[in-house]
Amino acid sequence: DCIHCNGEDYRGKASITENGYTCQRWDSQSPHSHGYNPDASYLEENYCRNPDGDPRPWCFTTSSSKRWDYCAIPRC
Numbered sequence: 069d070c071i072h073c074n075g076e077d078y079r080g081k082a083s084i085t086e087n088g089y090t091c092q093r094w095d096s097q098s099p100h101s102h103g104y105n106p107d108a109s110y111l112e113e114n115y116c117r118n119p120d121g122d123p124r125p126w127c128f129t130t131s132s133s134k135r136w137d138y139c140a141i142p143r144c
């Protein structure tokens with residue numbers, strides 16, 4: 069699917085970043101500890117999201133050498 073504006077409303081299932089990293093689950097603190105609350109309804113599984121007003125949806129990655137990365141989701 070696609071994103072409107074900065075994708076803060078994106079609720080799709082993309083879970084791979086634009087550089088090919090796999091997204092870390094939002095309810096996991098490994099390999100990256102973070103300050104996001106996994107009880108937030110939209111922080112599902114390991115899907116790309118934009119919870120902080122970033123320019124585009126992103127996720128923490130499962131690579132310990134890459135904390136987070138943007139996801140390649142086309143704009144509507």
Ligand SMILES: O=S(=O)(Nc1cnn(C2CCNCC2)c1)c1cc(Cl)ccc1F
Binds near residue numbers: 101103120122126136
């Ligand atoms: O736990 S975190 O969310 N980790 C973090 C590090 N970088 N980011 C970016 C994610 C994409 N948007 C810009 C911030 C998030 C986090 C947030 C804040 Cl406000 C401060 C430190 C920190 F550790």
